[in-house]
Amino acid sequence: MTALKxxxxxxxxxxxxxxxxxxxxxxxxxHASVVDLAFKNMxxxxxxxxxxxxxxxxxxxxxxxSISTSFAALLLASDGDTHEEMLKGFNLEQLEREDQPEFxxxxxxxxxxxxxQNGSLNLDQAVTLFVHREFEVKKTFEDQINRFFDANIKIxxxxxxxxxxxxxxxxxxxxxxxxxxNVIDNLDPMTQLMLINTIxxxxxxxxxxxxxxxxxxxxxxxxxxxxxxxxxxxxxxFYTMEDVLLGAKLLKLPYNAGVSMLIxxxxxxxDYTHIDDEISAAKFKYWISKLRKIKLEIHxxxxxxxxxxxxxxxxxxxxxxxxxxxxxxxxxxSKDLKVSEVLHKAVIEVDEIGTTAAAATTTGIxxxxxxxxxxxxxPFFFFIYHEDTNGLxxxxxxxxxxxx
Numbered sequence: 001m002t003a004l005k006x007x008x009x010x011x012x013x014x015x016x017x018x019x020x021x022x023x024x025x026x027x028x029x030x031h032a033s034v035v036d037l038a039f040k041n042m043x044x045x046x047x048x049x050x051x052x053x054x055x056x057x058x059x060x061x062x063x064x065x066s067i068s069t070s071f072a073a074l075l076l077a078s079d080g081d082t083h084e085e086m087l088k089g090f091n092l093e094q095l096e097r098e099d100q101p102e103f104x105x106x107x108x109x110x111x112x113x114x115x116x117q118n119g120s121l122n123l124d125q126a127v128t129l130f131v132h133r134e135f136e137v138k139k140t141f142e143d144q145i146n147r148f149f150d151a152n153i154k155i156x157x158x159x160x161x162x163x164x165x166x167x168x169x170x171x172x173x174x175x176x177x178x179x180x181x182n183v184i185d186n187l188d189p190m191t192q193l194m195l196i197n198t199i200x201x202x203x204x205x206x207x208x209x210x211x212x213x214x215x216x217x218x219x220x221x222x223x224x225x226x227x228x229x230x231x232x233x234x235x236x237x238f239y240t241m242e243d244v245l246l247g248a249k250l251l252k253l254p255y256n257a258g259v260s261m262l263i264x265x266x267x268x269x270x271d272y273t274h275i276d277d278e279i280s281a282a283k284f285k286y287w288i289s290k291l292r293k294i295k296l297e298i299h300x301x302x303x304x305x306x307x308x309x310x311x312x313x314x315x316x317x318x319x320x321x322x323x324x325x326x327x328x329x330x331x332x333x334s335k336d337l338k339v340s341e342v343l344h345k346a347v348i349e350v351d352e353i354g355t356t357a358a359a360a361t362t363t364g365i366x367x368x369x370x371x372x373x374x375x376x377x378x379p380f381f382f383f384i385y386h387e388d389t390n391g392l393x394x395x396x397x398x399x400x401x402x403x404x
Contacts, residue, residue, distance in 0.1 A: 034114055037095060037107045038391040041068050042281035045392050052309060053276055053316050059403055061307045061346045061396035065111075066199040070342075072108045073195070074323070076101075076144045077333035082322045085215070089320035105148040115386045115393075128152045130168060130194040132159075141333045145225070149153065158191040174198060179349040192337060201384065201393060203255035207232050209300075209352035219301055220378045221400050229301040230399045231377075232352055236299060239291040240374060246278055250287050251298065251374050257390060262287065263300075264381040272379045272397070283381065285390060298374040303401035304349045311342035320401075348396065 045064030068090055073085055082392055087093045097103040110398040129145070131137055133155050145151035154171075156164050164187055173181050183196070208231040217231035247270035251397055254260040264279070265285075266272045312324050328338040384394040 004325055006273075008110075010259045033095065033107055034111050035389050037092075037104075037111055038386075038389045039281045039285070040091045040095060041065060042284060042390070042392045044068060045283065045395055046092070046279050047318055048314065049279070049395060049397075050276055051314050053273075053397065057273075057399060058061075059305050059307065059397060059399050061305045061348055061394065062309060062344055063346055063394045065181055065391060065393050067311065067344060069108050069112070069149075070237045071320075072105050072167075072196060073145050073149050074330070074339070076105055076143055076148070077330045078323065078328075079331050080329040081327075082329040085320050085322055089315060089318045102144065102148070107143065111389065111391060114389055115391055128154055128157045128171065128196075130154050130164075130196075132192045133157050135192045138332055138333060144397075158194075161187045161189055163350040168194065168196070182186075183343075188340060191340060193333075199393075200204075201259070203257055203259055206254045206256055207234060207236050212351045214302070214352060218300065218377060219401055221261060227400060227402045229303070231299050231301045233297070233299050235291050236295070238374070238387050239293050240296060240297045241290045241292060242288060243287065246275065246283075249374065250291070251287075251296075251376075252291055253300075254387075259384065259386055259393070262383045262385065263376060264383070265376055266379070268378065272381075272399075275381065279381070284385075284392075288390065294372075295375055296372060298352075298376070300376050301401040302351050303398055304347075304404060305396065306345070306347045306404045307396075308343060308345040311344050312339065315342070315392070346394070348394070 012097050022392060048062070048067070049060065049066065052062070071086060071090055075083065075092075078086055078298045087096055092104055095104055095107065129137070131153055137153060142151075142153060145197055154167075156167060158164050165184055168184060169182055172183050183326075214230050214235045215233075216228045218226050219229045220226055238255075240250060242249045247264050247267045249267070251265070253263065260282075264275065268274050315321070316324065323339050324328070326338055330337040330339075379397065379399045381397050382395065383392060385392050
């Protein structure tokens with residue numbers, strides 16, 4: 001197990017349209033608003049996380065950047081109340097420029113370029129709209145998505161469902177290097193437009209774990225449920241901090257290309273659901289600013305997750321609803337359109353080699369008197385982010401590392 005021993009993540013979205021996106025690395029922000037966009041997107045991510053977590057107590061994993069980028073493409077198609085709902089639901093209102101309708105898509109383009117600029121991580125990007133053969137896409141919209149999202153448009157006869165399913169699955173399989181297969185089983189023959197967004201990240205730890213030190217250890221799901229899970233160990237200097245007021249410790253594990261994983265571990269006496277209400281972009285920025293490097297022995301469970309979310313059922317809870325109804329205003333794309341389905345699928349694998357796929361007050365912060373061990377043996381949160389922009393690529397919650 002060499003390259004396959006890397007942490008792998010992939011993401012799939014199914015809309016009424018199609019978009020493909022991929023990895024991330026480091027760069028220097030092109031414009032202050034790119035950082036603003038990353039900050040706004042992080043707060044959207046936390047809101048969506050809370051919406052997902054309110055439905056269950058299971059593992060969670062998704063890519064907020066991919067979801068937001070996909071809907072940024074639809075912003076170019078929307079008008080009226082639908083446009084306003086999307087701006088508000090995705091926390092983009094303050095970035096809107098009435099005299100510059102392409103400003104937000106341009107910011108997404110710049111953020112993506114910023115994240116991937118030095119090419120140290122493998123990047124494979126494609127944006128494709130699958131459009132029904134009787135459906136006419138306006139030239140202006142076609143030009144815009146091509147310019148900002150490198151989009152292609154493919155004509156499909158959705159009424160002939162079986163060949164359409166095969167065509168779309170084959171396309172996804174090809175674009176994801178055979179990693180993702182059989183994404184859709186069937187199609188509504190009334191579908192007019194489909195959008196699929198996949199994002200893959202591949203990275204190796206700056207400080208890889210020695211597989212010979214990995215051993216089975218207990219993981220305490222709660223007071224009554226304990227599982228045994230392969231747990232990796234390493235002693236070195238790591239960035240860490242403790243948020244006493246929140247009741248949690250944080251640990252930064254860097255990859256080789258300007259991307260890091262930040263692990264948030266609630267204290268033993270702290271219910272992780274309390275953390276749900278407290279995480280925010282401001283908190284994240286605060287944690288990052290207070291990290292200090294100390295010698296530490298860490299213990300991290302290996303885990304794999306594959307999660308799918310029907311965003312068309314979740315986003316109305318964040319105020320994005322009309323786009324999924326017959327009152328949708330997507331007239332910049334065409335007439336009489338609505339988005340029927342949005343599926344987000346995310347996959348991650350964490351092992352010894354790597355990954356394939358915060359600022360209110362200093363009160364309560366301890367930077368130098370931390371315990372010399374960081375044992376992740378109970379439910380925890382993790383965030384994979386681009387360091388230069390704080391752009392949040394993926395986030396998740398591990399309740400049971402033995403469950404997919």
